[in-house]
Amino acid sequence: MSGKVTVKQTIFQTGTTQLAVPITATTAQAVLTAAQTIKAAKPDVVEWRLDFFKPALTDHSLTQATALKLRKLLGKIVLLTTFRTTHEGGNQPVSDDAYFQLYDWLIQNQLTDMVDIELNHDPNRVASLIQSAHDHHIVVILSNHDFTATPAEAELVDRLTQMQDQHADIGKIAVMPQKPEDVTTLLKATRTASERLKIPIITMSMGELGKITRISGRQTGSVLSFATVGQASAPGQIPIEALRREMNTTESKN
Numbered sequence: 001m002s003g004k005v006t007v008k009q010t011i012f013q014t015g016t017t018q019l020a021v022p023i024t025a026t027t028a029q030a031v032l033t034a035a036q037t038i039k040a041a042k043p044d045v046v047e048w049r050l051d052f053f054k055p056a057l058t059d060h061s062l063t064q065a066t067a068l069k070l071r072k073l074l075g076k077i078v079l080l081t082t083f084r085t086t087h088e089g090g091n092q093p094v095s096d097d098a099y100f101q102l103y104d105w106l107i108q109n110q111l112t113d114m115v116d117i118e119l120n121h122d123p124n125r126v127a128s129l130i131q132s133a134h135d136h137h138i139v140v141i142l143s144n145h146d147f148t149a150t151p152a153e154a155e156l157v158d159r160l161t162q163m164q165d166q167h168a169d170i171g172k173i174a175v176m177p178q179k180p181e182d183v184t185t186l187l188k189a190t191r192t193a194s195e196r197l198k199i200p201i202i203t204m205s206m207g208e209l210g211k212i213t214r215i216s217g218r219q220t221g222s223v224l225s226f227a228t229v230g231q232a233s234a235p236g237q238i239p240i241e242a243l244r245r246e247m248n249t250t251e252s253k254n
Ligand SMILES: O=C1C[C@@](O)(C(=O)O)C[C@@H](O)[C@@H]1O
Pocket: 022, 047, 049, 082, 084, 116, 143, 145, 172, 174, 204, 206, 226, 233, 234, 235, 237
């Protein structure tokens, strides 16, 4: 049975699903405007998708000023910061060196509560980034995305296990279904991994076909679901109000 991770007042634990809303704005002003609107919808987590933010790799002082304003504005809402690489569905290219430098800088300056780091990088560099995040009391999600296919159940469980072995606080996997059976595969892997691992996990099957996996986390073992207020950051995300309705419906019928 997986453990529990607490960030501010938000608890990530199997059997509960918290809600995250991404910010996909490209400029500082638009990030803060989006954050105001998102805050009103009261998500548990706001994910700042830095790969959408144009100055992320070139203007550290603007990124820092925006992060500080964002944290202040969000108050008790957890800030998760993510730079998604283009291999895994991201929005601007980044070299491996720039990727690690950016995360290192974010962590050293304590500009976030949580970071999303991709599993598929040099394991030694990932390990030292995780160590540094932990030294700075920042919670680490290790993640993996496949925008074209859904690997077999054993492979999905194996990747989540690798995340635990690498000392992630939470493991996350997002995959694309090509047929309904792929959605079942993801759900089964979620169940198996959430029972077997010590860390909480986040899973989703993307696109229209996978929408059910964004609603069923409480029952199947995924601790966070990404919803929209405005623009989506991945296919299949559901508007937060609709997602809340669906999750409550599912819960009250059980
Ligand atoms: O990893 C994830 C999950 C996600 O890809 C989704 O499918 O909801 C959305 C991303 O913003 C986030 O970083």
